[in-house]
Amino acid sequence: xxxxxxxxxxxxxxxxxxxxxxxxxxxxxxxxxxxxxxxxxxxxxxxxxxxxxxxxxxxxxxxxxxxxxxxxxxxxxxxxxxxxxxxxxxxxxxxxxxxxxxxxxxxxxxxxxxxxxxxxxxxxxxxxxxxxxxxxxxxxxxxxxxxxxxxxxxxxxxxxxx
Amino acid sequence: xxxxxxxxxxxxxxxxxxxxxxxxxxxxxxxxxxxxxxxxxxxxxxxxxxxxxxxxxxxxxxxxxxxxxxxxxxxxxxxxxxxxxxxxxxxxxxxxxxxxxxxxxxxxxxxxxxxxxxxxxxxxxxxxxxxxxxxxxxxxxxxxxxxxxxxxxxxxxxxxxxxxxxxxxxxxxxxxxxxxxxxxxxxxxxxxxxxxxxxxxxxxxxxxxxxxxxxxxxxxxxxxxxxxxxxxxxxxxxxxxxxxxxxxxxxxxxxxxxxxxxxxxxxxxxxxxxxxxxxxxxxxx
Numbered sequence: 001x002x003x004x005x006x007x008x009x010x011x012x013x014x015x016x017x018x019x020x021x022x023x024x025x026x027x028x029x030x031x032x033x034x035x036x037x038x039x040x041x042x043x044x045x046x047x048x049x050x051x052x053x054x055x056x057x058x059x060x061x062x063x064x065x066x067x068x069x070x071x072x073x074x075x076x077x078x079x080x081x082x083x084x085x086x087x088x089x090x091x092x093x094x095x096x097x098x099x100x101x102x103x104x105x106x107x108x109x110x111x112x113x114x115x116x117x118x119x120x121x122x123x124x125x126x127x128x129x130x131x132x133x134x135x136x137x138x139x140x141x142x143x144x145x146x147x148x149x150x151x152x153x154x155x156x157x158x159x160x161x162x
Numbered sequence: 163x164x165x166x167x168x169x170x171x172x173x174x175x176x177x178x179x180x181x182x183x184x185x186x187x188x189x190x191x192x193x194x195x196x197x198x199x200x201x202x203x204x205x206x207x208x209x210x211x212x213x214x215x216x217x218x219x220x221x222x223x224x225x226x227x228x229x230x231x232x233x234x235x236x237x238x239x240x241x242x243x244x245x246x247x248x249x250x251x252x253x254x255x256x257x258x259x260x261x262x263x264x265x266x267x268x269x270x271x272x273x274x275x276x277x278x279x280x281x282x283x284x285x286x287x288x289x290x291x292x293x294x295x296x297x298x299x300x301x302x303x304x305x306x307x308x309x310x311x312x313x314x315x316x317x318x319x320x321x322x323x324x325x326x327x328x329x330x331x332x333x334x335x336x337x338x339x340x341x342x343x344x345x346x347x348x349x350x351x352x353x354x355x356x357x358x359x360x361x362x363x364x365x366x367x368x369x370x371x372x373x374x375x376x377x378x379x380x381x382x383x384x385x386x387x388x389x390x391x392x393x394x395x396x397x398x399x400x401x402x403x404x405x406x407x408x409x410x411x412x413x414x415x416x417x418x419x420x421x422x423x424x425x426x427x428x429x430x431x432x433x434x435x436x437x438x439x440x441x442x443x444x445x446x447x
Binding site: 008012015016019022023026029030033034036052055056059060062063064066067069070071073074075076077078080081082083084085086087088089090091092094095096097098099101102 | 224232233235236239240242243246247250253254256257259260261263264266267268270271273325329332333335336337339340343346347350351353354356357358360361364365367368369371372
């Protein structure tokens with residue numbers, strides 16, 4: 001290990017080794033407990049039996065090892081996300097920008113409506129149909145109003161489709 | 163009301179140009195459709211990351227589940243770890259929020275309907291068709307041509323493709339870094355989960371043999387039945403951890419493929435980490 005502050009990988013590795021030690025301790029506790037039942041058959045060389053209190057004390061040590069490991073896992077995971085507030089902000093900014101682009105596209109749709117109205121108006125004028133022309137003019141006014149209103153619309157994002 | 167002098171030949175040429183513009187815009191749109199479809203498929207994967215939030219909540223609530231199995235001393239120790247976990251939880255969730263918000267906005271930007279101007283273009287085209295050749299001045303046609311050109315530039319598939327490309331390029335590094343972090347965080351959840359399982363099942367395994375006598379028979383039976391339930395719960399959770407890691411990995415791979423399709427040469431080529439969540443990044447010392 002380096003002399004510098006431990007890296008997240010160092011912390012994780014240390015926690016892994018604590019977890020592994022706890023696993024080994026657990027295996028030996030369980031071996032000792034299993035010997036309790038079979039001591040008579042296996043003979044004296046099977047090792048000393050373990051009392052309930054001893055087993056509990058050993059298991060308490062195992063739990064403490066696991067807790068120390070889990071505590072280090074929190075530290076290590078926090079390190080992993082520590083530098084991420086800037087990238088996260090960048091992604092949220094890009095998302096807002098995309099919504100703004102979509103909003104501009106919606107304005108372009110209004111523009112398309114204006115083009116259609118202009119064409120209607122021109123057609124009515126060319127065809128010398130004052131009634132149609134008046135209707136087309138109204139349509140154009142509506143479209144222009146929608147376009148202007150949309151331009152003034154504050155920066156809030158439209159609801160996203162998916 | 164006055165009508166202008168008819169100039170059929172000039173207007174006919176202008177109309178041809180207009181149609182050519184539309185055709186070009188539509189063709190360019192077709193070329194980029196496949197990539198946009200891929201982007202939408204990518205964005206549609208965002209909900210699979212909800213497994214990350216579920217597991218984050220479960221991680222945050224570790225103490226609550228462990229508590230019945232802990233001695234008072236262990237419970238006191240766990241309390242400080244619990245505080246650390248609860249403190250870190252918003253940071254863990256914030257990454258997910260940024261990633262999913264980004265993916266959804268990207269998907270909306272690449273959305274089939276967002277840039278789809280077919281209706282408007284059709285209406286305009288019909289308007290022109292219904293337009294009698296007589297009575298159109300060049301000034302009119304120029305005005306419409308200007309508007310239509312502006313429209314084509316705004317709405318063409320190419321514009322959409324460009325917007326998506328720009329978003330992918332700017333978001334590439336932050337997105338990859340965030341997905342890396344999500345993978346790392348999930349690996350830590352998984353390891354913490356392993357220790358939680360060992361504490362809960364281990365407590366039952368250590369205690370149950372000492373209840374193996376006629377007087378405590380009921381206790382032993384309940385303990386064994388309870389252990390079966392808990393073992394099943396932890397086994398399912400283990401599968402969810404594996405699935406969550408795979409989802410993050412899949413999204414990272416898709417994201418890299420998209421970046422390649424759009425010719426975004428990342429400054430540093432990252433390789434998605436292997437699926438196995440329990441494989442430690444740092445080897446055992």
